[in-house]
Amino acid sequence: xxxxxxxxxxxxxxxxxxxxxxxxxxxxxxxxxxxxxxxxxxxxxxxxxxxxxxxxxxxxxxxxxxxxxxxxxxxxxxxxxxxxxxxxxxxxxxxxxxxxxxxxxxxxxxxxxxxx
Numbered sequence: 001x002x003x004x005x006x007x008x009x010x011x012x013x014x015x016x017x018x019x020x021x022x023x024x025x026x027x028x029x030x031x032x033x034x035x036x037x038x039x040x041x042x043x044x045x046x047x048x049x050x051x052x053x054x055x056x057x058x059x060x061x062x063x064x065x066x067x068x069x070x071x072x073x074x075x076x077x078x079x080x081x082x083x084x085x086x087x088x089x090x091x092x093x094x095x096x097x098x099x100x101x102x103x104x105x106x107x108x109x110x111x112x113x114x115x116x
Contacts, residue, residue, distance in 0.1 A: 022058030035069030
């Protein structure tokens with residue numbers, strides 16, 4: 001069974017769930033399987049209309065294979081604007097956010113700006 005530590009959070013009058021990536025996939029988001037684990041856990045919450053906050057605390061690196069399996073599949077189901085407004089990122093370095101922006105821009109979905 002995949003475990004994903006979820007806690008409720010409140011941000012700008014929005015209640016959502018926070019997921020801790022390092023506790024789910026380890027210190028590296030490196031594989032397609034890692035991306036699918038995260039996707040499997042947050043997609044149902046987004047489908048219900050909830051916001052998600054992904055906490056990158058404790059991660060050493062994020063590889064393109066993780067990004068492609070995670071964001072490609074999300075973009076298949078949800079509009080880029082929905083992803084940008086409902087999926088917040090916490091404890092993420094400028095380098096990681098730039099890589100995510102580059103990936104999303106290649107997919108034609110805009111720029112990610114809701115990192116905290």
